[in-house]
Amino acid sequence: MDALLHQVLAGLATGGIYASLALALVMIYQATHLVNFAQGELAMFATYFAWSLINAGVPYWPAFLLTVIFAFVLGVVIERVIIRPVENAPVLAVVVVFIALLVILNSVTGWIFSYTIKTFPSPFPAEPIFGKYMSAHEAGAIGVTLVVLLLLYAFFRFTPLGLAMRAAAQNPDSARLVGIRVGWMLALGWGLAAAIGGIAGMMVAPIVYLDPNMMGGVLLYAFAAALVGGVDNPGGAVLGGFMVGVLENVLGAFVIGNELKLAVALVLIIGVLVVKPSGFFGKVFVTRV
Amino acid sequence: MSRRQLILNALLLLAACALPLVVSDYRVFQFNLVLVYAIALLGLNLLTGYNGQISLGHGAFYAIGAYCAAILMDKYGVPYWATLPVAGAVCLLAGFLFGLPALRLEGLYLALATFALGVSLPALLKYHHLEKWTGGVQGIVIAKPDPPFGLPINSDQWLYYFTLAVAIVMFVLAWNLLRGRVGRALVAIRDNHIATEAMGVNNAMFKSLAFGVSAMYTGVAGALGAIAIQYVAPDSFNIFLSIVFLVGIVIGGLASISGAIYGALFIQFVPNIADDISKAAPWAIFGIFLLGFVYVMPMGIAGAVRMGLARLQRKAQNK
Numbered sequence: 001m002d003a004l005l006h007q008v009l010a011g012l013a014t015g016g017i018y019a020s021l022a023l024a025l026v027m028i029y030q031a032t033h034l035v036n037f038a039q040g041e042l043a044m045f046a047t048y049f050a051w052s053l054i055n056a057g058v059p060y061w062p063a064f065l066l067t068v069i070f071a072f073v074l075g076v077v078i079e080r081v082i083i084r085p086v087e088n089a090p091v092l093a094v095v096v097v098f099i100a101l102l103v104i105l106n107s108v109t110g111w112i113f114s115y116t117i118k119t120f121p122s123p124f125p126a127e128p129i130f131g132k133y134m135s136a137h138e139a140g141a142i143g144v145t146l147v148v149l150l151l152l153y154a155f156f157r158f159t160p161l162g163l164a165m166r167a168a169a170q171n172p173d174s175a176r177l178v179g180i181r182v183g184w185m186l187a188l189g190w191g192l193a194a195a196i197g198g199i200a201g202m203m204v205a206p207i208v209y210l211d212p213n214m215m216g217g218v219l220l221y222a223f224a225a226a227l228v229g230g231v232d233n234p235g236g237a238v239l240g241g242f243m244v245g246v247l248e249n250v251l252g253a254f255v256i257g258n259e260l261k262l263a264v265a266l267v268l269i270i271g272v273l274v275v276k277p278s279g280f281f282g283k284v285f286v287t288r289v
Numbered sequence: 290m291s292r293r294q295l296i297l298n299a300l301l302l303l304a305a306c307a308l309p310l311v312v313s314d315y316r317v318f319q320f321n322l323v324l325v326y327a328i329a330l331l332g333l334n335l336l337t338g339y340n341g342q343i344s345l346g347h348g349a350f351y352a353i354g355a356y357c358a359a360i361l362m363d364k365y366g367v368p369y370w371a372t373l374p375v376a377g378a379v380c381l382l383a384g385f386l387f388g389l390p391a392l393r394l395e396g397l398y399l400a401l402a403t404f405a406l407g408v409s410l411p412a413l414l415k416y417h418h419l420e421k422w423t424g425g426v427q428g429i430v431i432a433k434p435d436p437p438f439g440l441p442i443n444s445d446q447w448l449y450y451f452t453l454a455v456a457i458v459m460f461v462l463a464w465n466l467l468r469g470r471v472g473r474a475l476v477a478i479r480d481n482h483i484a485t486e487a488m489g490v491n492n493a494m495f496k497s498l499a500f501g502v503s504a505m506y507t508g509v510a511g512a513l514g515a516i517a518i519q520y521v522a523p524d525s526f527n528i529f530l531s532i533v534f535l536v537g538i539v540i541g542g543l544a545s546i547s548g549a550i551y552g553a554l555f556i557q558f559v560p561n562i563a564d565d566i567s568k569a570a571p572w573a574i575f576g577i578f579l580l581g582f583v584y585v586m587p588m589g590i591a592g593a594v595r596m597g598l599a600r601l602q603r604k605a606q607n608k
Contacts, residue, residue: 033397035397035401037400082580091343092396092543094397095397096583099535100575102576104572104576104577107573111570220409223401223404223405227401260416262409263412270390273390273398273402274390
């Protein structure tokens with residue numbers, strides 16, 4: 001029982017990180033109906049930025065803030081420069097562009113920072129809290145996720161800009177008619193998603209260590225989380241993230257062993273897509289021929 | 290095929306046959322891999338280029354083919370040439386089975402599912418209950434086949450000719466498949482699946498079949514690749530292999546048979562040149578080329594060649 005509780009709590013902690021990245025995926029999906037394959041590499045790149053700031057002597061939290069801003073700007077620039085031209089292109093072209101982004105970010109990071117694995121500091125104290133069940137970093141990661149979620153909710157619910165972004169995502173034509181600059185709203189959405197991804201990267205880096213390929217597995221779990229929660233439902237994606245985290249940890253520890261953990265994500269992704277494509281909390285869309 | 294095309298192909302074939310006699314053994318090995326990649330790219334192009342189903346996980350089928358060959362040769366002493374049909378059959382089945390759920394997925398979602406397959410396969414290959422066959426993280430080392438009948442060539446050259454023969458058969462088969470009813474159905478499904486269904490084409494059947502045949506091509510390529518490299522290990526089949534294949538078909542030319550060859554030459558030789566700059570350079574160059582081709586040359590090298598030839602022809606006629 002003790003062991004199970006431990007695994008569930010650890011699962012919640014990693015789940016929080018998956019939830020953040022899933023949230024970033026859902027934000028871009030909602031605005032553009034695209035799944036960003038480069039989301040993980042964007043997060044990784046932002047985390048390297050944070051690492052070099054911290055190494056240069058900047059204290060953790062200012063570095064954190066600067067990284068979030070950097071990721072935001074990076075996201076906006078990428079949307080404006082790279083994604084814009086293929087906005088209305090066929091799906092294949094868009095997927096190819098995302099993959100291109102993925103390999104470019106990956107290799108540029110490898111080029112600048114080398115492929116050796118680096119450690120990344122955690123802002124939280126090293127000693128465990130809640131007795132022996134949870135490290136402070138795990139608890140902190142969950143807390144950060146929840147704060148981000150709350151801020152996002154408040155932003156979309158209570159600010160005019162948030163309303164404009166929702167309008168642009170839901171009905172671009174009407175939004176444009178009432179004077180919302182839809183293109184810029186999409187760019188802002190990309191910026192926000194990149195910023196959230198950056199936070200997820202900084203939270204996961206102390207656990208998986210920093211290397212250019214660190215986000216591969218995390219991205220897969222985030223895909224699974226987004227799909228489980230319904231790819232058009234931000235709340236669902238967060239819930240899905242926690243669910244996937246717990247499931248992965250418990251199954252990995254007691255049923256199938258650590259080696260097959262990634263297969264859990266594969267099975268979840270294909271299973272959800274085939275059996276319930278709208279996820280557990282998503283809207284069902286009916287297409288008329 | 291027109292007469293000019295026939296002559297051109299014959300000349301090309303002649304050049305391919307003469308190649309190992311004039312270049313070094315290492316180059317022969319590299320061109321052998323070009324042929325292997327060409328078969329794999331042709332397979333992916335059948336699915337993604339012609340049928341419009343995006344796969345970001347074809348490295349998985351390549352890996353299955355490679356492991357089939359390696360396990361059969363290493364554990365059961367099967368001769369290398371006999372492993373190809375088995376690898377092809379296993380991948381045909383695997384692709385067909387994966388294609389069934391994929392029927393319900395369109396565009397982006399299929400890309401996602403195949404991406405997941407590509408990312409998680411190396412972990413499956415390392416699974417310790419399969420270690421008896423797969424050799425776990427260490428992988429399997431296999432012996433290089435000697436040339437038969439006492440031919441006066443070395444084993445690199447022999448393998449090159451062997452791969453060339455297989456590649457020719459595979460290309461002719463694909464060409465035959467694509468120029469007829471099946472090819473038309475595949476392209477029609479890509480362009481408008483509803484209209485195609487209304488015309489009486491069994492979409493589900495053709496789509497899962499396309500997946501199976503595509504996986505078979507890639508699997509045979511995987512087996513040939515394993516024989517050429519004499520080694521298989523889980524980490525050489527990671528997601529980046531699948532991405533390399535995508536790079537190959539986009540740069541070679543989507544929905545084009547000759548595009549597979551251009552793409553294979555690109556993915557074999559460009560990293561070689563770029564490696565001198567930095568370990569990361571090949572991938573940066575791949576990425577930049579991908580972006581450039583999507584924006585400027587969406588038909589790839591094959592499309593550019595076609596356009597150039599057409600322009601030359603027009604000029605000749607106008608004179």
